[in-house]
Amino acid sequence: MKRLVIISAILFCSYGQILHAQAYDGRMDFKLFGGYFNQGGKSGFELMFDVGQNKFLSYGAKVHFAYKVPAYYDTETYSNVLFFMNGHFSNILKMNPKIDPYVGFCVGAKSLGPQVGIRYNFSELFGTYLQYYQPIYRSFFTNTETDFYKKPAFSLGLTFNLF
Secondary structure: OHHHHHHHHHHHHHHOOOOOOOOOOOOOOEEEEEEEEEEOOEEEEEEEEEEEOOOOEEEEEEEEEEEOOOHHHOOOEEEEEEEEEEEEOOOOOOOOOOEEEEEEEEEEOOEEEEEEEEEEEOOOOEEEEEEEEOOOEEOOOOOOOOOHHHOOEEEEEEEEEOO
16 A cells, blocks of 8 residues: 555656646546545545546546444455546536546445546646445455445545646
């Protein structure tokens, strides 16, 4: 986890000079997200990296970490690594180029399901995002039968355009 944060900070500092005015520019648009995460009433943080494939599709990875999960879930912390693909609709809906609504699907180590969200850039460097993720099935490495992995997740945070 430390390595991911350090690498992300280095990338951010290295490519901070190349800026974009739109919320989503398309091919080779790299974004870093970080913010508050809540799943099943338990708070934590989320770190996400998104790469534009074209003006309508992007893919990436994200990490969820929630802490102080009650004992009846057999764990004190919850973490999940997910890979996702999103479809972006600001061009199709002819919206303000700073606004980017999207829907996508996530496949993670502990859960999988759809997500929906919206991004808004305040300036050429940073913006904000709001996202809802609904796990529909526990995934590959979940060995517990609890329903915590199926609880909805909300996240809110900042976005940074890397280049």
